[in-house]
Amino acid sequence: MYLSEELIPRRWYNILPDLPKPLPPPINPQTGEPISPQDLSILFPKEILEQELSLNTFIDIPDEVIEIYRLWRPTPLIRAKRFEKLLKTPAKIFFKYEGISPTGSHKVNTSVPQAFYNIREGVERLTTETGAGQWGSALAFATKIYGVRLTVYMVKVSYYQKPYRKTLMKLWGAEVIPSPSERTSFGKRILEEDPNNPGSLGIAISEAIEDAVTHEDTKYSLGSVLNHVILHQTVIGLEAIKQMELLDQTPDYVIGCVGGGSNFAGLAFPFYRLKKKGLLPSLKIIAAESTASPSLTYGDYRYDYGDTAGMTPKLKMHTLGHKHVPAPIHAGGLRYHGAAPTVSLLREEGFIEARAYNQLEVFKVAKLFAETEGIVPAPETAHAIKAAYDIALDAKRHGEEKTILFNFSGHGLLDLQAYEEYIEDKLQPYEYNSG
Amino acid sequence: MYLSEELIPRRWYNILPDLPKPLPPPINPQTGEPISPQDLSILFPKEILEQELSLNTFIDIPDEVIEIYRLWRPTPLIRAKRFEKLLKTPAKIFFKYEGISPTGSHKVNTSVPQAFYNIREGVERLTTETGAGQWGSALAFATKIYGVRLTVYMVKVSYYQKPYRKTLMKLWGAEVIPSPSERTSFGKRILEEDPNNPGSLGIAISEAIEDAVTHEDTKYSLGSVLNHVILHQTVIGLEAIKQMELLDQTPDYVIGCVGGGSNFAGLAFPFYRLKKKGLLPSLKIIAAESTASPSLTYGDYRYDYGDTAGMTPKLKMHTLGHKHVPAPIHAGGLRYHGAAPTVSLLREEGFIEARAYNQLEVFKVAKLFAETEGIVPAPETAHAIKAAYDIALDAKRHGEEKTILFNFSGHGLLDLQAYEEYIEDKLQPYEYNSG
Numbered sequence: 041m042y043l044s045e046e047l048i049p050r051r052w053y054n055i056l057p058d059l060p061k062p063l064p065p066p067i068n069p070q071t072g073e074p075i076s077p078q079d080l081s082i083l084f085p086k087e088i089l090e091q092e093l094s095l096n097t098f099i100d101i102p103d104e105v106i107e108i109y110r111l112w113r114p115t116p117l118i119r120a121k122r123f124e125k126l127l128k129t130p131a132k133i134f135f136k137y138e139g140i141s142p143t144g145s146h147k148v149n150t151s152v153p154q155a156f157y158n159i160r161e162g163v164e165r166l167t168t169e170t171g172a173g174q175w176g177s178a179l180a181f182a183t184k185i186y187g188v189r190l191t192v193y194m195v196k197v198s199y200y201q202k203p204y205r206k207t208l209m210k211l212w213g214a215e216v217i218p219s220p221s222e223r224t225s226f227g228k229r230i231l232e233e234d235p236n237n238p239g240s241l242g243i244a245i246s247e248a249i250e251d252a253v254t255h256e257d258t259k260y261s262l263g264s265v266l267n268h269v270i271l272h273q274t275v276i277g278l279e280a281i282k283q284m285e286l287l288d289q290t291p292d293y294v295i296g297c298v299g300g301g302s303n304f305a306g307l308a309f310p311f312y313r314l315k316k317k318g319l320l321p322s323l324k325i326i327a328a329e330s331t332a333s334p335s336l337t338y339g340d341y342r343y344d345y346g347d348t349a350g351m352t353p354k355l356k357m358h359t360l361g362h363k364h365v366p367a368p369i370h371a372g373g374l375r376y377h378g379a380a381p382t383v384s385l386l387r388e389e390g391f392i393e394a395r396a397y398n399q400l401e402v403f404k405v406a407k408l409f410a411e412t413e414g415i416v417p418a419p420e421t422a423h424a425i426k427a428a429y430d431i432a433l434d435a436k437r438h439g440e441e442k443t444i445l446f447n448f449s450g451h452g453l454l455d456l457q458a459y460e461e462y463i464e465d466k467l468q469p470y471e472y473n474s475g
Numbered sequence: 476m477y478l479s480e481e482l483i484p485r486r487w488y489n490i491l492p493d494l495p496k497p498l499p500p501p502i503n504p505q506t507g508e509p510i511s512p513q514d515l516s517i518l519f520p521k522e523i524l525e526q527e528l529s530l531n532t533f534i535d536i537p538d539e540v541i542e543i544y545r546l547w548r549p550t551p552l553i554r555a556k557r558f559e560k561l562l563k564t565p566a567k568i569f570f571k572y573e574g575i576s577p578t579g580s581h582k583v584n585t586s587v588p589q590a591f592y593n594i595r596e597g598v599e600r601l602t603t604e605t606g607a608g609q610w611g612s613a614l615a616f617a618t619k620i621y622g623v624r625l626t627v628y629m630v631k632v633s634y635y636q637k638p639y640r641k642t643l644m645k646l647w648g649a650e651v652i653p654s655p656s657e658r659t660s661f662g663k664r665i666l667e668e669d670p671n672n673p674g675s676l677g678i679a680i681s682e683a684i685e686d687a688v689t690h691e692d693t694k695y696s697l698g699s700v701l702n703h704v705i706l707h708q709t710v711i712g713l714e715a716i717k718q719m720e721l722l723d724q725t726p727d728y729v730i731g732c733v734g735g736g737s738n739f740a741g742l743a744f745p746f747y748r749l750k751k752k753g754l755l756p757s758l759k760i761i762a763a764e765s766t767a768s769p770s771l772t773y774g775d776y777r778y779d780y781g782d783t784a785g786m787t788p789k790l791k792m793h794t795l796g797h798k799h800v801p802a803p804i805h806a807g808g809l810r811y812h813g814a815a816p817t818v819s820l821l822r823e824e825g826f827i828e829a830r831a832y833n834q835l836e837v838f839k840v841a842k843l844f845a846e847t848e849g850i851v852p853a854p855e856t857a858h859a860i861k862a863a864y865d866i867a868l869d870a871k872r873h874g875e876e877k878t879i880l881f882n883f884s885g886h887g888l889l890d891l892q893a894y895e896e897y898i899e900d901k902l903q904p905y906e907y908n909s910g
Contacts, residue, residue, distance in 0.1 A: 043478045043551075111557075111849045116478075122546075140575060142849030144888065184846050207891040210898050211845055410646055411619050414546045414577030453579065453888045456642040463645050 047114035051098040053274040055309045060389045064356035075353045083260040085161040091268040105153045112141040117283035122412040131435035135448040136280045145450030146303045147178030150272035154261050155182035164257040165189040169244030172372040173205025175263035180214035193219040193247045196239035204454050219244040242348020264300025265380045273306025295446035297423040298327040299373040301380035303449040327394040328427040330374040331472040332367040334396035341388045357384040367470035369399045370458035371419035397426045398469035403462040405429045418450035482549035486533040488709040490744045495824045499791035510788045518695045520596040526703040540588045547576040552718035557847040566870035570883040571715045580885030581738045582613030585707035589696050590617035599692040600624040604679030607807040608640025610698035615649035628654040628682045631674035639889050654679040677783020699735025700815045708741025730881035732858040733762040734808040736815035738884040762829040763862040765809040766907040767802040769831035776823045792819040802905035804834045805893035806854035832861045833904035838897040840864045853885035
């Protein structure tokens with residue numbers, strides 16, 4: 041392993057100009073017309089909106105953001121030799137280890153620039169939603185760094201069942217509110233109907249957005265799906281390309297788990313660019329999903345709402361329908377009903393292959409990885425490892441020396457309850473029923 | 476930051492031949508005579524006993540151990556620039572980040588070679604004790620790697636209050652038993668007297684030792700205090716010396732937190748060697764303790780038992796008395812009544828300065844560190860950071876450009892309950908009352 045600060049990219053990679061087709065725009069459900077940047081300016085700062093729609097292939101990373109990236113970047117690119125040995129595979133398995141970040145996942149790659157652009161444009165407070173708390177803790181860290189106030193609407197059931205990430209958010213100065221709450225008219229309405237409503241990500245999104253649009257100097261921040269979020273995550277793939285070159289390796293497979301799609305795209309899009317330029321002709325890009333929400337594997341490619349409540353613009357994406365109720369798997373980050381429009385377009389055009397796994401087969405592989413490589417994977421990450429595992433065993437059957445690279449999006453030290461249930465044989469697989 | 480596998484040492488540093496005086500031997504409480512290696516061979520394999528008493532300055536690290544060290548070593552040596560900035564100090568603060576290891580602490584540096592030597596000598600099962608679980612999880616990882624069975628006696632109150640590290644141990648195949656237990660005659664006796672006994676490290680040590688001595692092919696493993704344990708931990712300091720050289724830095728202060736003393740000595744002893752050779756004349760070595768068990772700061776230097784129950788050989792060390800009942804601080808690793816004999820000797824001879832801190836002032840600094848550097852420190856590690864913090868502010872007052880290096884022995888992601896209590900203002904300081 042070899043890490044030097046020169047490996048940290050100075051520019052993010054923006055896929056929009058390299059897409060095989062123009063990206064269908066978000067649509068206003070009322071008018072049926074494309075959303076204009078003005079429509080979104082109440083939610084996002086100018087710089088973020090420009091990045092959302094930019095057609096520049098590369099966008100400079102501000103020095104103030106690089107200074108913070110330095111706290112954990114470049115992240116290691118590691119060869120899983122002992123895992124390979126266990127599988128007796130001729131394949132080489134590499135992983136990009138994003139788990140060493142302050143909050144233990146890739147989410148800080150975008151929370152930091154988002155907080156920076158907001159404070160630079162005078163925004164004093166941000167709102168967001170969080171389920172298990174990965175995104176909430178990542179944004180709490182970033183807002184503490186730059187001195188922005190943060191209000192996090194945390195799905196109530198997680199608020200009480202997963203106290204650790206809540207503590208992380210509070211440690212970094214965030215105000216954490218169990219959702220549904222009395223803070224918003226939408227939350228009040230939900231509580232009037234059902235005082236014991238356990239909450240959902242859809243409800244939390246609606247509360248965070250209402251809070252932002254009804255307060256001066258307050259804007260909203262999102263942790264996945266949109267182009268500017270994925271843009272910031274491309275530091276993962278840009279670093280990985282340089283690191284694979286240093287190791288004189290060429291990947292045949294690039295793999296990431298997909299919820300909204302940001303860690304997957306963060307690794308895969310820079311490699312997609314090389315493939316498009318004819319530099320990686322044999323490269324296959326694999327999206328590893330959960331059978332709880334296999335939008336890319338089984339979903340339709342159509343316009344749908346981004347949230348459960350149906351309050352956001354409609355996005356053209358692979359979706360199971362915004363009313364899809366995912367099974368209660370431990371990989372909370374993979375329970376989203378849709379996938380990022382950019383990822384969906386590439387899937388539709390045949391540049392991405394999707395595979396869905398149930399959490400039982402996933403935890404089996406995660407345990408083998410922890411036993412050989414020593415790192416306990418987050419349940420989400422374990423889906424990517426399962427895909428790498430299957431491909432490595434396939435390479436063994438065919439005696440092929442394939443080179444596999446997957447994104448280790450986060451560690452599982454705050455998800456050990458899930459492993460406890462797996463060890464105690466209490467996990468349900470939750471297969472997808474396409475009905 | 477710059478990491479290359481060439482930085483991993485090929486030999487451990489053994490301080491015994493470099494001590495200013497011969498180390499007083501362990502004594503058999505019955506006979507009052509020094510313990511012979513034979514007396515201990517029922518507990519430890521031959522190789523470990525040789526290392527315990529060796530007078531060679533360097534001892535080769537087996538290739539099979541280096542192969543596993545590679546999973547997380549070399550560990551990063553990081554400059555805490557943003558923490559320095561917050562303190563507005565002219566001092567430079569560096570830390571050796573052991574928290575990136577599989578179990579999140581330095582403990583695996585010795586659990587791996589201990590498991591290796593045992594399996595090589597045909598030992599099929601190991602026993603040990605653990606409090607909060609740092610040591611138990613580190614040994615569980617190592618025994619899983621080499622295929623040794625492991626039985627961990629875990630202090631009962633921690634077993635039920637701190638489930639996460641128990642899950643880690645089970646994930647790596649260890650048998651975890653709440654202590655006191657029905658497994659040993661000592662445990663049975665305790666339970667007869669008090670069925671609700673919450674357990675203690677002393678009781679767990681006694682059960683683990685009894686289990687080892689009463690079973691064929693079973694030996695015992697210890698996570699601190701003894702010389703072979705500290706020997707294995709010197710990879711920390713040996714790497715840090717090379718890394719400081721690469722950065723062209725010379726430390727004025729080397730700091731570690733002290734429970735039994737293994738992470739402190741692992742960093743400090745290789746630097747002590749350089750000082751002894753006249754290479755670091757200005758170097759000060761600081762032991763950061765808790766006011767709950769300030770053995771080096773306030774203890775006597777005398778022979779005392781290693782365990783609470785008084786079943787081990789007597790060791791010449793700084794001790795508060797083996798019956799000392801430490802306050803229930805969150806830094807479980809700093810609640811030991813004594814300190815390693817080698818560390819104690821150097822303290823007695825004036826080569827080490829000791830400072831004790833209460834957990835309130837410690838968590839205050841830990842929070843500042845997490846806010847600036849992004850890494851949440853283990854409560855134990857936070858004591859070392861508090862010492863660095865005080866020295867950096869002192870350098871500021873005197874306008875001195877001091878260079879400080881501390882050992883970041885572990886992260887606090889499995890100790891967030893402690894931070895929750897700090898944030899909610901529920902922590903007691905627990906000052907030491909020498910009266």
